[in-house]
Amino acid sequence: MIELQRLTKTYGEKTAVDGITATIRPGVITGFLGPNGAGKSTTMRMIVGLDRPTSGTALVNGHPYAASRAPLAEVGALLDAKAVDGGRSARNHLLALGATVGIGKRRVEEVLASVGLSEVAHKPAKSFSLGMGQRLGIAAALLADPAVLLLDEPVNGLDIDGIQWIRELLAELAAEGRTVLLSSHLMSEMQLVADHLIVIGQGRILADTTIDDFIEESSSGGAVIVVSPDAGTLAPLLAGDGVTLTTRDPGRFEVRGLTSAAIGDIATEHRLRIHELTPITASLESAYLELTRDSVEYAGTTRKAA
Secondary structure, X not given: OEEEEEEEEEEOOEEEEEEEEEEEOOOOEEEEEXXXXXXXXXXXXXXXXXXXXXXXXXXXXXXOHHHOOOHHHHEEEEOOOOOOOOOOEHHHHHXXXXXXXXXOHHHHHHHHHHXXXXXXXXXXXXXXXXXXXXXXXXXHHHOOOOOEEEEEOOOOOOOXXXXXXXXXXXXXXXXXXXXXEEXXXXXXXXXXXXXXXXXXXXXXXXXXXXXXXXXXXXXXXXXXXXXXXXXXXXXXXXXXXXXXXXXXXXXXXXXXXXXHHXXXXXXXXXXXXXXXXXXXXXXXXXXXXXXXXXXXXXXXXXXXXX
């Protein structure tokens, strides 16, 4: 388990992380989302002691990570896949890491096989592609069989087979009761693998909820498009507490606060015609963009045609 208690980090006048309090629980995959500059990487670095908090605490299994007697066996982290001596082979890189906690060749060969690098384990890390480097970073994170995993953009550079593999791996790790904190900008992947979400913007928590609730509560979902030649008569019949109606064009309007079934029943009761009832289902991407719209620090502009 990871516990963040009013965690804050400032650099001069810049506040990168601003009083974050959250609990990342075992047995679920927690997605960690936020725009560039939101404080995700800084938070993850503070969890593993690479950055010292200005105030507040980050606890791993009840104590600071730096106080752990066997850090690699407690937390496996992939924060920067390039943080490898490029002249070392993949095998020697893992052997060197393993030597710090008494892990030998047998376990190294196991993790090399699990990430698909056995055949290239003798090659220097600097010769690896981006995807191969990611696999080596994941192997290092798994080396000491830790109970807590921190993975920053783990699918970056992976091909479709590698992406499928990492999905299955994360599901297995969570099913084993491990704590998994996953940061990624790929919303489609996050929607497929995450159970819970923590979203931050400008160093503050914007949401801490299940992924299903996050999407459901988005205003970009939960609506029904109604197309009816009797729209002028039907729309007033649907109005009521908690129901909002938005006219799109004659004969077509949007309803929030009623299901498709309820709208159909009301239309049938009054013998009104309906040509279309289309529920609008929000995606994680649309819900995320809606929530973080005012928290983007580095926003570009769209070129307009001349």
